[in-house]
Amino acid sequence: MISLPFALLVTATLGSVLAGLSCSIAGVFVVRLNMASIGFCMSHAAFAGAAFGLLVEVDPLPTAMLFATLTAVLLAPVANRAKLNTDVVIGIMFSLMIALAFIFLNLSPGEAASGTALRILWGSIFAVSEYDVLFLSLLSLVMLAFVVLFYKEIIALLFNKKLAQASGINTYVFMLAIVFLTGLAVSFSLKLVGGLLVYALIINPASTAYQFFWDFKKIMIFAPTIGVASCLSGFVFSLETDFPIGASIVIVSALVLAVSIAVSPKRRRRSSASFA
Numbered sequence: 279m280i281s282l283p284f285a286l287l288v289t290a291t292l293g294s295v296l297a298g299l300s301c302s303i304a305g306v307f308v309v310r311l312n313m314a315s316i317g318f319c320m321s322h323a324a325f326a327g328a329a330f331g332l333l334v335e336v337d338p339l340p341t342a343m344l345f346a347t348l349t350a351v352l353l354a355p356v357a358n359r360a361k362l363n364t365d366v367v368i369g370i371m372f373s374l375m376i377a378l379a380f381i382f383l384n385l386s387p388g389e390a391a392s393g394t395a396l397r398i399l400w401g402s403i404f405a406v407s408e409y410d411v412l413f414l415s416l417l418s419l420v421m422l423a424f425v426v427l428f429y430k431e432i433i434a435l436l437f438n439k440k441l442a443q444a445s446g447i448n449t450y451v452f453m454l455a456i457v458f459l460t461g462l463a464v465s466f467s468l469k470l471v472g473g474l475l476v477y478a479l480i481i482n483p484a485s486t487a488y489q490f491f492w493d494f495k496k497i498m499i500f501a502p503t504i505g506v507a508s509c510l511s512g513f514v515f516s517l518e519t520d521f522p523i524g525a526s527i528v529i530v531s532a533l534v535l536a537v538s539i540a541v542s543p544k545r546r547r548r549s550s551a552s553f554a
Contacts, residue, residue, distance in 0.1 A: 286404070290470075293406040294509035294527075296414035297467040297479065302505025303421045304460040305484030306497055310436045311453075315365055316353065317460055318477050319372045323349035324464045325473025326375040328398045329382035338398065339413075342468055346461035349375065351454075379473070401472030401524025403516065414466050421459055425498060428452070433494055472524035482531035483508055489535075489542035508534055 308317045327345025331338030353367060425432060434442035435452050443449045460480070467476050483505035487497045512527030519526070 289408060289411055290403045290406050290513065290523075291510070292411045293414060293470050294513045294523075295506050296411060296418055297463075297470050298483070298505035298507070298509035298527075299502045300414055300418045300421055300463040301467055301471075301476070301479040302483040302502040303418075303425070303498070304456075304463040305480040305482075305505070306487070306501050307432075307436070307456045308460060308480055309484045309488060311439075311456070313457075313460075314481060315368045316350065316457065317464075317480050319353070319368045319375065320346045320350055320457075320461050321464045321477040321480070322372055322375045322379070322473065324461070324468055324476070325398065326379035326382065327465075328468055328473060329379040329386070332386045332398070333382045339410075339465060339468075342473075343462065343465040345375070346465055347458060350457040350461055398468065398473050400522040401468075401470050401475065401527075403470075403513070403523050405469040407469075410466065410469055417459075417462050417466055421463075424455065424459065436494065470523060471527055472522065475524040475528045478528040478531060479505065479509070482528070482535045486531075486535045486538040489538040489544060504534065505531075 324346040327342035328338035331341035487501035508531035516526035
């Protein structure tokens with residue numbers, strides 16, 4: 279088992295809690311609105327942005343945010359201009375971002391094989407700083423405020439986008455806000471979970487909550503709860519096994535999701551209906 283200084287232990291624990299909270303809230307929207315492929319692409323865009331930050335020797339966080347945000351904003355216009363399905367454009371941009379990330383790491387003098395580059399790939403307890411915890415705290419507050427202040431509009435959007443638009447809700451603004459907040463959650467969690475794995479922290483806890491609940495309030499409560507529990511459990515698992523923390527969190531969250539699918543009351547209800 280890894281022994282950590284108390285200050286680092288507190289910082290890493292808080293980072294795990296806040297990353298689980300913010301990513302899981304974003305995941306509720308991503309899963310319900312069938313935006314999983316966008317979230318997948320944004321996570322790897324953030325990874326490419328962080329790698330670019332290493333190349334130009336600046337803080338990787340702002341460049342990760344920039345790449346993730348630009349990718350999300352450009353998806354729809356590029357798809358419309360090229361007359362292609364959005365999923366096709368997402369697939370192209372995903373492969374492009376991965377290629378750029380490895381090119382940036384390869385060009386970074388002395389960094390590609392360094393601990394910094396590996397932390398961007400896999401995540402690290404030691405990469406999380408007090409500033410990361412502060413940013414994640416602010417992001418979590420903003421996301422909670424967004425849900426509370428615009429609860430009715432969000433419910434309408436999640437229920438039916440076209441009906442929400444017909445009722446006078448500016449769905450474009452809300453979709454843009456959701457994409458932007460998701461990009462921030464990905465970027466701020468990058469150091470802890472890693473660019474190749476942070477996507478799972480968005481999808482798995484929210485998908486687990488959707489296995490059990492129909493009510494949005496319950497999903498919004500239990501998805502972050504599952505996300506936080508998965509991060510803390512993965513953190514402990516990482517300390518016990520000396521595995522990368524990002525991989526440990528993903529393994530735990532995937533196991534929880536697998537169990538939830540096996541015992542899901544929704545699955546049992548669908549099975550009963552198919553035999554009726």
